[in-house]
Amino acid sequence: MSTELPESAPPRSEPKETAAAPSRRAFVVTSTAVAGAVAAGGVITGTSLAGPDEATAAEAAPASRVSLTVNGTRRTVTVDNRTSLLDLLREHFGLTGSKKGCNAGACGACTVLVDGRRINSCLTLAVRLNGAEVTTVEGLTDGDRLHPLQQAFIDQDAFQCGYCTPGQIVSGVGCIQEGHTRSPEEIREWMSGNICRCGCYVNIVRAVEQTAARK
Amino acid sequence: MSPQPQAAVGAPLSRVDGRLKVTGQARYAAEHDVDGTVHAVIVDAAIGRGRITSIDTREALAHPGVLRVIHHENAPKLPYRENTASNNPPGRRLRVFQDDEVLFHGQPVAVVIATTLEAAQHGAGLVKVGYDAEQPSTDLHRAEPDKPTTYARGDAEAALRTADVRLDLEYRLARNHHNAMEPHATVARWDGNKLTVWDKTQWVVGTQTELSAVFGLPLDSVRVISPFVGGAFGSGLRCWPHTVVAALAAREAKRPVKLVLSRRQQYFGTGYRPSYEYRLRLGSDRRGRLRAMAHEMDAETSSYETFTETVMPAGQMLYSTPNVSQAYRTVPLDVNTPLWMRGPGFATASFVIESALDELAAKLGIDPIELRRRNEPSEDESSGLPFSTRRLRECCTVGAREFGWHRRSARPRSRREGNWLIGMGMAVGVYETQRNQAQARVRLDADGTALVQAAASDMGPGTYTSQTQVAADALGLTMRTVTFRLGDSLFPPTPPHGGSQTMASVGSAVLDGCNRVRRQAITLAVEDRESPLYGVDAADIVVRGGRLHTKDSPARGETYRRLLARNNRTHLEALGSYAGAAGPRRHSFYAYNATFAEVAVDADLGLVRVRRMLGVYDAGRIISPKLAESQAIGGIVGGIGTALLEHTVTDHRDGRIVNANLADYLVPVNADVPEVKAIYLDGEDREADPLGVKGLGEVVHVGVAPAIANAVFNATGRRIRQLPITAEALL
Numbered sequence: 001m002s003t004e005l006p007e008s009a010p011p012r013s014e015p016k017e018t019a020a021a022p023s024r025r026a027f028v029v030t031s032t033a034v035a036g037a038v039a040a041g042g043v044i045t046g047t048s049l050a051g052p053d054e055a056t057a058a059e060a061a062p063a064s065r066v067s068l069t070v071n072g073t074r075r076t077v078t079v080d081n082r083t084s085l086l087d088l089l090r091e092h093f094g095l096t097g098s099k100k101g102c103n104a105g106a107c108g109a110c111t112v113l114v115d116g117r118r119i120n121s122c123l124t125l126a127v128r129l130n131g132a133e134v135t136t137v138e139g140l141t142d143g144d145r146l147h148p149l150q151q152a153f154i155d156q157d158a159f160q161c162g163y164c165t166p167g168q169i170v171s172g173v174g175c176i177q178e179g180h181t182r183s184p185e186e187i188r189e190w191m192s193g194n195i196c197r198c199g200c201y202v203n204i205v206r207a208v209e210q211t212a213a214r215k
Numbered sequence: 216m217s218p219q220p221q222a223a224v225g226a227p228l229s230r231v232d233g234r235l236k237v238t239g240q241a242r243y244a245a246e247h248d249v250d251g252t253v254h255a256v257i258v259d260a261a262i263g264r265g266r267i268t269s270i271d272t273r274e275a276l277a278h279p280g281v282l283r284v285i286h287h288e289n290a291p292k293l294p295y296r297e298n299t300a301s302n303n304p305p306g307r308r309l310r311v312f313q314d315d316e317v318l319f320h321g322q323p324v325a326v327v328i329a330t331t332l333e334a335a336q337h338g339a340g341l342v343k344v345g346y347d348a349e350q351p352s353t354d355l356h357r358a359e360p361d362k363p364t365t366y367a368r369g370d371a372e373a374a375l376r377t378a379d380v381r382l383d384l385e386y387r388l389a390r391n392h393h394n395a396m397e398p399h400a401t402v403a404r405w406d407g408n409k410l411t412v413w414d415k416t417q418w419v420v421g422t423q424t425e426l427s428a429v430f431g432l433p434l435d436s437v438r439v440i441s442p443f444v445g446g447a448f449g450s451g452l453r454c455w456p457h458t459v460v461a462a463l464a465a466r467e468a469k470r471p472v473k474l475v476l477s478r479r480q481q482y483f484g485t486g487y488r489p490s491y492e493y494r495l496r497l498g499s500d501r502r503g504r505l506r507a508m509a510h511e512m513d514a515e516t517s518s519y520e521t522f523t524e525t526v527m528p529a530g531q532m533l534y535s536t537p538n539v540s541q542a543y544r545t546v547p548l549d550v551n552t553p554l555w556m557r558g559p560g561f562a563t564a565s566f567v568i569e570s571a572l573d574e575l576a577a578k579l580g581i582d583p584i585e586l587r588r589r590n591e592p593s594e595d596e597s598s599g600l601p602f603s604t605r606r607l608r609e610c611c612t613v614g615a616r617e618f619g620w621h622r623r624s625a626r627p628r629s630r631r632e633g634n635w636l637i638g639m640g641m642a643v644g645v646y647e648t649q650r651n652q653a654q655a656r657v658r659l660d661a662d663g664t665a666l667v668q669a670a671a672s673d674m675g676p677g678t679y680t681s682q683t684q685v686a687a688d689a690l691g692l693t694m695r696t697v698t699f700r701l702g703d704s705l706f707p708p709t710p711p712h713g714g715s716q717t718m719a720s721v722g723s724a725v726l727d728g729c730n731r732v733r734r735q736a737i738t739l740a741v742e743d744r745e746s747p748l749y750g751v752d753a754a755d756i757v758v759r760g761g762r763l764h765t766k767d768s769p770a771r772g773e774t775y776r777r778l779l780a781r782n783n784r785t786h787l788e789a790l791g792s793y794a795g796a797a798g799p800r801r802h803s804f805y806a807y808n809a810t811f812a813e814v815a816v817d818a819d820l821g822l823v824r825v826r827r828m829l830g831v832y833d834a835g836r837i838i839s840p841k842l843a844e845s846q847a848i849g850g851i852v853g854g855i856g857t858a859l860l861e862h863t864v865t866d867h868r869d870g871r872i873v874n875a876n877l878a879d880y881l882v883p884v885n886a887d888v889p890e891v892k893a894i895y896l897d898g899e900d901r902e903a904d905p906l907g908v909k910g911l912g913e914v915v916h917v918g919v920a921p922a923i924a925n926a927v928f929n930a931t932g933r934r935i936r937q938l939p940i941t942a943e944a945l946l
Contacts (some may be wrong), residue, residue: 020223053284055276061334080334090660091332096246097239098447101396102478106877109396137239146237154233157845160675162236163396169237192884194875197396197446199852200845201888 041071049113070095073140079126086110097166101195109195111167111174112136115145117144118174120193137166140173148214151174154206160198168194170207181212219757222443223684223694227841230695232443232679234764241443244415245400245475246285252402252478253282254332255464255474256339257457258325259483260317263870264549265350266343267315267324268529274480275327275341280334283468284342286325287312290463294431295660300424302711304552306520311456311463311524317346318519320870321483326460328468351549354544355490355515366527368596369538371496374507380497382574386567389862390490390515391480393556394882395674397445397676399485401461404471411438414458417451417672418711421706425454426462427582429623437793444712449555450485451674452713457484482875486554487863489515493567503579503586507538510567516545517552521661525560525647529568532803533599533645534590549870555713557853558916561646564706564931566938568919569642574934577627583641583925584620584809586859603802603902604909607643607832610809614641614831618811625930626686633814637826638930644918646833648804648900648909650719651795654707657686657728659736659787663761663776664696667728672703672712675849676912677842678721683723685906689729691758699725701757707790715806715910718838720793723905733758735787740778747771793905802902807833807908810918812926821945823927827890828919835909836899840855847893847915856883862939 067076070093079088086103089095098121100108105123112121113135114186119135151173152158159165171194172194175181180190187205196204223541227683235241260267272284292314311323325342329335329822352358360716402413410432416422419439425435444451461474476484491514491585491595498507510530515531527541572590577581591608594601614620618742623639624630629639656668667686673679690697698707709721737756740763748763748771750932755765764772781789796804811829816822828851837843860881864874874880899907920938927945935944 051289053272053276053283053286053289061279061331061337081339082331087332090246094248094468095239096242099243099244099396099474100398102875102877104878105477106394107478108587123568141238146234148399150237153237154229157229159233159236159842160677160845160849161231161396161444162241162675163243163468165236166239180323185251188885188888192445192886195396195882195884197394197448197853197882199849199883199888201852201883201885202848202891203845 044197045118066127066130068132069133070128070134071136081127084122084127085112085124085129085134087128088126089121095136097168099163099166101164109164109167110169110193111171111173116177116187120173137170140169147173147206149176149211152210156203156207156210158203158207160200164194164196168196168204172211175208176212176215181208183208220689220759221688223687224838225840226714227685228679228680228694228839229841230677235871243397243411243443244441245402245447245473246424247402248412249404249429251473252471252473252826253330253468254335255326255328255461255472255729256335257323257460257474257480258327258339258342259480260315260319261344262323262346262348263320263353265317265346265348267317268347269345270325270343271343273707274343275338276332278338278341280329280331281327281338281736282330284572285312285324285464285467288720293429296428296431296916298425298428301421301463304520304522309456309519311459314464319483319517319549321480321551325458328464328466328472330910342390351588353548353550353865353870354867355492355513355546355548358546358548358822360546361521363542363544366531366541367539371507371509371538371540373568375496375509376613379501380499380575380578382497382571384495384571384574386493386495386561386570388491388566389554389938391448391857391861392490392863392880392942393448393487394877395446395448395450396531398476398478399455399457400475401458401812402471402473403461403465405466405779408432411440411464412458412462413440415444415451415715416441416454417444417447417674419670419672419702420708421711422454425486426459427721429459435537437882441672444672447674448557449559449713452555452711460813479875479876481856482863482872483551486552486561488556489553491563495567495571497571499575501579503575503581503589505534505590505608507534508536508630510541512543512549513546515548515553518547520552521545523554524555526564526645528597529561529564529645532595535592535596548908557850558646558913561913561917562857562920565642565644565917569918570915570924570936572924573640573928582625584615587611587643590731598803600800600803603613603804604835604898605805605807606766606832606896606898607807607809608832610807610831612645613896614809614811614829616893618813618829623929627929629882630942632815634818635852636818636930637813637815638812638926638928640922640925640927640929641809641811641812642918642921642925644695644808644810644914645805646917647913648719648903649714649716649807649877649895650723650904651716652711653709654723655721655728655791656707656726657732657789657791659690659732659775659786661776663774663777664698665690665692666697667697667725668706669701669709669721669724669872670704670706671709673701674712676717676846677839677923678717680842681718681839682722682725686729689726690733696761715913718908719904719906719910722838722908723793724791726905727793728789731789731791732787735789736775736778737763737780740773743782745781746778747773781833804903804909806835806914808914808918810922812922814926814930816927816930816945821942823940823945824882825887825889825923827856829892829894830915831894831896832897833898834911834914834916835903836907838906840910843895843911844893848891848909849910851919852883852888853916855887855923859936859939864876871918895939
């Protein structure tokens with residue numbers, strides 16, 4: 001769960017309630033880095049006819065406040081310490097361009113740029129990103145104009161189902177910035193963290209090549 | 216096709232939905248923003264067979280954010296009516312939370328509903344389930360098979376006894392999981408007694424009928440929406456238990472519910488290509504002409520449903536063989552039910568048959584392509600019917616030329632580059648041309664744009680694009696003025712988006728609907744005294760760029776817009792339909808390929824690297840060449856996975872799948888795929904369907920694994936009769 005402060009959209013659904021102290025679960029060490037922040041946890045109202053399998057009341061989950069910039073917009077949110085950057089983007093910011101394929105860092109569908117470096121957002125806890133600059137596929141377009149790599153993906157038909165595509169494109173942008181595009185072999189190697197089950201690799205390499213050559 | 220000029224069909228166009236996909240705006244199942252949605256996470260059975268003895272939900276319910284836990288002790292009884300209009304295999308389908316029985320490891324035993332995903336995930340881990348566990352049976356090799364399905368012509372046993380050359384070969388093929396990049400997911404919402412689900416499915420109509428049957432609802436009370444499918448390869452061809460769980464959870468929680476299977480849960484929450492043990496005995500004369508083939512196939516299925524696939528036809532029709540016997544046995548195991556996966560049945564059979572043919576060629580010292588030529592049938596020997604089109608020889612010839620087959624050394628292990636042993640191999644592939652009843656609604660608006668709707672899916676081949684191409688030409692409009700919509704059960708029904716039948720089935724319905732609307736417009740014009748086309752023979756009129764004119768003098772005509780405006784018509788509309796392969800069969804319909812592979816095998820480590828691949832296809836008319844090429848390349852890449860990497864491993868002690876993740880279940884990555892090329896033979900199949908297409912998605916995958924296996928033999932002299940071909944097998 002997250003609640004956003006006024007500079008961006010209000011929280012989606014949960015009614016607000018005073019948060020109790022974090023309890024029950026010793027969570028990963030990283031959450032202590034922002035432990036001083038106010039935890040404004042949204043919680044739970046049970047139904048009035050609560051039976052044995054219905055929750056009636058509960059304490060708030062440990063949460064932290066984090067400020068980060070996503071596609072140029074600064075956002076400050078109070079976020080459940082367990083929330084990954086990917087879930088923050090998809091479930092709370094409505095930025096569903098970044099995809100969840102494996103949630104374990106093995107497929108690359110969730111690739112985003114953090115401070116210019118490509119990372120697996122599913123393996124990154126949102127609370128660690130205080131002050132970070134995040135770029136997702138939604139942030140690559142310049143108004144209506146596609147990023148050259150987005151256009152190259154269309155030109156080369158570098159996708160079919162499209163689900164891995166945002167991750168491939170963001171990863172490709174990173175690959176080009178890193179300069180790992182001196183040969184098709186090098187592109188293949190440095191794009192191998194992004195699985196395309198439809199098997200569009202040949203065209204993905206061409207799209208990255210085409211775009212790198214323009215630079 | 217139609218008398219219309221073909222501008223879009225056959226042109227190498229980019230995807231019409233490309234922009235949505237490269238900008239992250241295409242919405243997949245879990246991405247539909249439904250107000251007030253809460254999250255559901257399934258608790259899976261931790262035993263491979265047995266009974267649930269207790270469920271303790273207290274800790275889960277005390278966890279912040281958790282709303283409800285539903286399980287067999289508190290779930291309502293669901294009607295689970297029979298559903299004959301489904302892809303459910305024969306048997307008794309898994310009924311979620313209806314009793315205490317556990318049929319396989321990972322079966323849903325409870326679902327946790329919470330206000331946040333984090334709470335639902337955490338809560339699922341806090342549900343304590345007690346079991347009375349039994350020893351599951353999950354080993355295909357050790358379990359009791361069902362009675363066989365058989366086929367025979369001639370006397371295979373007698374012919375084998377007297378054949379000059381005999382081979383008796385046993386193959387093992389691993390279980391493969393579809394592992395599409397998008398996890399299966401469902402968002403479910405109830406409005407009173409009406410249910411809407413946004414689901415990952417290859418058949419919105421099938422999911423609709425199943426939910427209607429499970430919940431005992433009238434069909435029109437269930438709506439299924441699925442505009443984008445993030446790959447499926449067959450896994451979305453039936454409605455799985457988790458979709459029912461999501462709908463049940465939404466009803467119980469009185470809130471819309473989103474349920475996304477984890478990657479691990481895909482491995483037992485959805486289907487897979489079953490593992491096989493396949494014995495093939497083959498007899499030929501000294502010139503390599505086949506005398507007999509005897510196939511014995513054992514395939515895994517679940518204890519509660521009998522899943523079968525078309526693993527038998529290839530052995531009956533691919534080569535001229537006077538004596539054939541086949542026995543196909545399903546083996547019920549304590550596993551979840553398999554489902555069709557790309558090139559179902561044919562891909563399995565082709566690995567065996569094509570590996571064996573290569574072995575026969577090597578034994579007789581005959582070139583593998585020449586051996587196949589010598590066994591080319593003049594008709595389908597299983598039915599006596601002529602082939603509608605069969606250009607397999609041409610596939611081989613073109614492939615051999617383009618691939619440089621003459622550079623292959625007939626003697627294995629004779630080409631070496633450093634520590635790499637280099638080899639070339641080929642195999643052929645075949646897949647039946649399927650087509651079924653479909654409908655499409657076509658509406659031409661007064662502004663000269665058209666909207667075409669069908670319940671179809673697009674899991675990646677490009678249905679959006681190719682159907683738009685068909686519609687644009689038939690209506691005489693540009694691509695930009697035609698919108699094709701799919702993935703909604705409110706649209707006219709279509710068959711499942713599988714078995715490579717979408718273009719033939721949906722495409723033919725779209726073509727019919729567009730032809731009807733165009734003819735309506737033409738009739739309107741020739742009967743309208745104010746039209747420049749008044750009195751012209753309707754057959755002499757074509758439409759191009761939204762303008763009707765006579766074939767001979769393009770200057771004489773007018774636009775749809777003018778025609779409709781003058782006649783005070785807001786739109787013209789028609790329901791297009793296609794009857795499928797109706798009436799008696801007069802031909803045998805198949806698509807074919809010849810696939811070539813060059814591999815390098817590390818002489819010390821047994822590591823196999825594919826160096827280049829080529830597929831040549833006889834698949835009828837190609838509607839969308841740019842997308843068809845991608846399909847073929849993708850089919851080959853999938854085949855590289857089957858050949859060298861993919862293997863679902865079960866721990867037979869407790870029935871758990873031990874590599875249920877993408878780090879341990881290996882699929883090809885970019886570095887595994889060097890040069891891949893696809894060639895489609897020009898042509899069409901006039902007998903198959905109005906568009907002349909034969910289907911692409913399956914045939915491009917069939918034959919890939921044996922081509923690689925045969926290349927591995929050519930490189931190393933080692934014949935590996937199992938999939939995947941691992942380094943361990945080669946050492």
